[in-house]
Amino acid sequence: MTKHVLFTTVVFLAAIAPTNHVVSADPPSPAKPALATRDDAAMRRWRANRFGLFIHWGLYAVAGGQWQGKEIAGAAEWIQTYANIPAAEYAKLAQQFNPTKYDPQAWARMIRKMGVRYVTITTKHCEGFCLWDSKFTDFNIAATPYGRDLLGPLVKAMTAEGVDVHFYYSIIDWHHPDYRAAILSPDDRRAFDRYFEFMKNQLRELLMRYPEVGTLWFDGQWDASYCENPEYAERLEAFLRKVKPGIIINNRIGAGLSGNVDYDAAGRPFGDYNAGYERILPHAGSVPLYDWEAGMTLPENQWGYRKVWTGHFKTAAELAPMLAQCASQGGNFMINFGPKPDGTFREEERAVARDMGRWMKLNGAAIYGTRGSTFGQPRWGFITEKAAAAGGRTIYLTIFTKPASNSIKLAVPRPRVRACYRLDNPRETCEVQEDGPHRVAIAIPAQLDPLATVIALEVKP
Numbered sequence: 253m254t255k256h257v258l259f260t261t262v263v264f265l266a267a268i269a270p271t272n273h274v275v276s277a278d279p280p281s282p283a284k285p286a287l288a289t290r291d292d293a294a295m296r297r298w299r300a301n302r303f304g305l306f307i308h309w310g311l312y313a314v315a316g317g318q319w320q321g322k323e324i325a326g327a328a329e330w331i332q333t334y335a336n337i338p339a340a341e342y343a344k345l346a347q348q349f350n351p352t353k354y355d356p357q358a359w360a361r362m363i364r365k366m367g368v369r370y371v372t373i374t375t376k377h378c379e380g381f382c383l384w385d386s387k388f389t390d391f392n393i394a395a396t397p398y399g400r401d402l403l404g405p406l407v408k409a410m411t412a413e414g415v416d417v418h419f420y421y422s423i424i425d426w427h428h429p430d431y432r433a434a435i436l437s438p439d440d441r442r443a444f445d446r447y448f449e450f451m452k453n454q455l456r457e458l459l460m461r462y463p464e465v466g467t468l469w470f471d472g473q474w475d476a477s478y479c480e481n482p483e484y485a486e487r488l489e490a491f492l493r494k495v496k497p498g499i500i501i502n503n504r505i506g507a508g509l510s511g512n513v514d515y516d517a518a519g520r521p522f523g524d525y526n527a528g529y530e531r532i533l534p535h536a537g538s539v540p541l542y543d544w545e546a547g548m549t550l551p552e553n554q555w556g557y558r559k560v561w562t563g564h565f566k567t568a569a570e571l572a573p574m575l576a577q578c579a580s581q582g583g584n585f586m587i588n589f590g591p592k593p594d595g596t597f598r599e600e601e602r603a604v605a606r607d608m609g610r611w612m613k614l615n616g617a618a619i620y621g622t623r624g625s626t627f628g629q630p631r632w633g634f635i636t637e638k639a640a641a642a643g644g645r646t647i648y649l650t651i652f653t654k655p656a657s658n659s660i661k662l663a664v665p666r667p668r669v670r671a672c673y674r675l676d677n678p679r680e681t682c683e684v685q686e687d688g689p690h691r692v693a694i695a696i697p698a699q700l701d702p703l704a705t706v707i708a709l710e711v712k713p
Contacts, residue, residue, distance in 0.1 A: 367612025
């Protein structure tokens with residue numbers, strides 16, 4: 253993943269400090285992004301999933317952030333660039349890539365138990381190495397000691413567990429001889445046109461070979477070859493929509509007519525949704541105008557596997573608030589894991605999977621299929637809502653920091669309250685008292701979940 257610009261992890265904990273803040277029903281927050289361009293079944297499912305897992309896996313996992321016995325600064329998946337490794341030398345890593353402990357069924361079980369509804373996996377990162385046996389290049393999994401497809405078994409296992417699969421594909425390729433970072437001559441143009449056909453062939457191959465996959469996550473649109481030649485993005489998008497009608501495409505497919513990256517001249521994201529939130533989240537309380545998704549690493553700036561983690565890395569205690577915030581702002585959230593070269597996950601990742609899974613099993617209803625609430629942004633946590641089966645709506649109050657008053661005040665008339673209870677234990681009701689003509693005060697349970705406690709408030713129409 254990663255652009256040349258390195259972002260700092262969003263800091264938002266101050267936004268959920270203890271408070272007696274009364275949130276108002278006045279600020280509008282639509283059930284879907286205000287200017288969403290698609291509302292077909294596939295896009296509605298994409299939104300409803302809310303919680304995803306990014307998986308960065310490639311030859312860079314073999315290097316693990318080290319080259320010739322030295323730690324290389326920068327993102328591990330970009331080690332070829334940061335260590336100035338010649339392409340031919342880097343390609344030799346393929347002879348060491350042998351994930352004998354790769355168990356797609358075990359991956360799928362862990363991910364499903366984590367509460368994740370979709371997985372986005374790198375089919376080909378910027379290094380150009382392919383995790384499937386592509387007939388259009390020899391630089392693929394068939395040329396490794398492992399020697400067999402990694403994607404097909406994963407798609408099958410994830411689908412069996414009810415987890416959707418999305419494919420990441422880099423439109424940059426440091427290995428392909430015809431790729432050009434910039435088009436500076438007629439020869440460059442001819443070479444890049446050949447690369448463009450190669451890319452189209454590979455994408456058609458992926459979509460035809462793995463028909464369960466309906467979303468493509470592109471990366472690499474910042475190179476001048478795309479920024480200065482936006483027609484390539486337009487042609488690629490048109491081609492993909494013809495190959496697979498209804499496909500969902502992120503906005504990092506290319507640049508616009510004005511050379512903008514991520515957005516066109518009118519401020520609209522390319523493709524179907526904005527995937528530009530890379531290790532950052534939108535400003536708390538705002539509602540982005542278009543469908544969007546954020547990706548978050550555990551260490552500060554590592555997507556691919558690194559042997560040695562230094563500094564701070566995130567746990568479920570930090571990631572759960574980020575997930576709740578994204579849902580409250582009408583967006584999706586992906587946590588990133590970088591598998592080891594043997595096909596296993598490091599203990600820090602497994603711990604996040606366990607802890608998030610425990611919380612999501614009890615509180616997932618506050619995330620899946622929800623929309624941002626009309627009640628704005630409180631300081632104690634985040635609010636989501638969805639239509640209730642009995643009519644009206646259910647409002648989910650996800651509490652990360654307990655207010656000093658031990659209550660939450662909400663602009664809802666008391667007669668409209670149908671029920672109020674802990675989501676993780678619906679038999680434990682929460683007292684609701686009138687706090688004015690159009691407001692209630694909801695008592696917070698004495699014992700809270702270590703990650704977050706969710707109060708469900710059922711409201712009549």
